[in-house]
Amino acid sequence: MNLTDIQELDIIDPFAKHREQFQLPENKVYLDGNSLGIMTKATETRLQNVIQQQWSQDLINSWNDHNWVNLPQTVGEKIAHLIGAEPEQTICCDSISVNLFKALTAALTIVQTQDSERTVVLSTKDNFPTDLYMVQGVAQFLGQHRCQLKLVDESELEQHINSKTALVLATEVNFRTGRRINAKQLVANAHENGALVILDLAHSAGAMPVHLDDWQVDFAVGCTYKYLNGGPGAPAFIYAAKRHHKNMSQPLSGWFGHARPFDFSPEYEPAAGIQQMLTGTPSVLAMSAVDAALDVFKGVSLEKLREKSLQLSDVFHQLLKTHDLDDVLQPIFPEQRSERGSQLSYHYEHAYGLCQALIQRGVVADFRAPNYIRFGFTPLYNSFEDIWQAAEQLRQVLAENEHLDPRWQQRNTVT
Numbered sequence: 001m002n003l004t005d006i007q008e009l010d011i012i013d014p015f016a017k018h019r020e021q022f023q024l025p026e027n028k029v030y031l032d033g034n035s036l037g038i039m040t041k042a043t044e045t046r047l048q049n050v051i052q053q054q055w056s057q058d059l060i061n062s063w064n065d066h067n068w069v070n071l072p073q074t075v076g077e078k079i080a081h082l083i084g085a086e087p088e089q090t091i092c093c094d095s096i097s098v099n100l101f102k103a104l105t106a107a108l109t110i111v112q113t114q115d116s117e118r119t120v121v122l123s124t125k126d127n128f129p130t131d132l133y134m135v136q137g138v139a140q141f142l143g144q145h146r147c148q149l150k151l152v153d154e155s156e157l158e159q160h161i162n163s164k165t166a167l168v169l170a171t172e173v174n175f176r177t178g179r180r181i182n183a184k185q186l187v188a189n190a191h192e193n194g195a196l197v198i199l200d201l202a203h204s205a206g207a208m209p210v211h212l213d214d215w216q217v218d219f220a221v222g223c224t225y226k227y228l229n230g231g232p233g234a235p236a237f238i239y240a241a242k243r244h245h246k247n248m249s250q251p252l253s254g255w256f257g258h259a260r261p262f263d264f265s266p267e268y269e270p271a272a273g274i275q276q277m278l279t280g281t282p283s284v285l286a287m288s289a290v291d292a293a294l295d296v297f298k299g300v301s302l303e304k305l306r307e308k309s310l311q312l313s314d315v316f317h318q319l320l321k322t323h324d325l326d327d328v329l330q331p332i333f334p335e336q337r338s339e340r341g342s343q344l345s346y347h348y349e350h351a352y353g354l355c356q357a358l359i360q361r362g363v364v365a366d367f368r369a370p371n372y373i374r375f376g377f378t379p380l381y382n383s384f385e386d387i388w389q390a391a392e393q394l395r396q397v398l399a400e401n402e403h404l405d406p407r408w409q410q411r412n413t414v415t
């Protein structure tokens, strides 16, 4: 495959025009949208308006006049379209970690009202650590008689669901390997065995079709700073299936989750639906950024987006093969396309040095300890030529031994 073939792919790419909606960094090939998405131009314009008009001029009236007060709901509904959720089940707030606390406590209460013997939260050893830390925190908060974390290999998750399992906490796409689990099958299996499922969509939302309602997922969480391009530390989202709303309660009972917050009543009365998952005042600047960023998805077919994402990853791996590098960098991602997320991860002894040397050449991928390198593909703004450039720079780094530079012997960056 030569550069001309690659450029042909860009010509027929249905998302080629979408690149123009992003503030693309100069002289960079950015393959790290699985950690922090690129800013959209609409976000920049919106934030300028929020700062220069809404906040600086309209001030307190903006809670009504610019609908600040409903941002968690309006942004939540935009996200709902991307995760296969009917209205009134998704809301934008807090971080994944905090939302997991709410989902875990709400779901445990629902299950244990029926069967108090179900105390196990089953998850995977290599789940993203915050997911596991939050279960550990909930176990401390509620006590071991209500919550015990059990960790198993991702490939054996379904086998371990039994009569003690209260919840299965799974991340659809593994942050390290990029492996995608079969969420629909997992939910069916959990429900057959009397357990509920909480799904972490951090690496799925905005990268591929997700069908929470169809799959009958019970609760889900996800972030907006990766494929949804909401910005660093952008607020997360939480989904709770409607069938659980009437039995749902969560202990972070702040006033924004009250049935009538502006009554200022001393008694907490939870809102009836998903609004109960709110706690405090939304971060208006951050949420406005997400709100604007989500508009790039208007009219986008997630099926087509998924196809481009897989094609980008196919082309990248094919180019590594052409350069005889597929033995040097050992794939840890699944061969089956359907089992892949939107990233390719490789094991390589000098992964940190390679990642740093690539950054010096303007190709941004990322490193995960102890020695993995991840290449994230964001089909809305990555071109096929980006992929060609990345593979070519990778070949040159290795040929010139730039990854062995003494500067990279010591790890001194966080990402």
Ligand SMILES: Cc1ncc(COP(=O)(O)O)c(C=O)c1O
Pocket (backbone or CB within 6 Å): 095, 096, 097, 098, 128, 130, 131, 171, 175, 200, 202, 203, 223, 236
């Ligand atoms: C799967 C997964 N869950 C959770 C998080 C982080 O959660 P939070 O939004 O609380 O930082 C990440 C990445 O940061 C992640 O990859």
Ligand SMILES: Nc1c(O)cccc1C(=O)C[C@H](N)C(=O)O
Pocket (backbone or CB within 6 Å): 034, 035, 036, 175, 176, 202, 233, 415
């Ligand atoms: N959320 C992050 C942050 O606040 C700082 C640096 C990186 C992140 C990430 O998103 C990491 C990411 N979840 C991962 O897949 O590794």
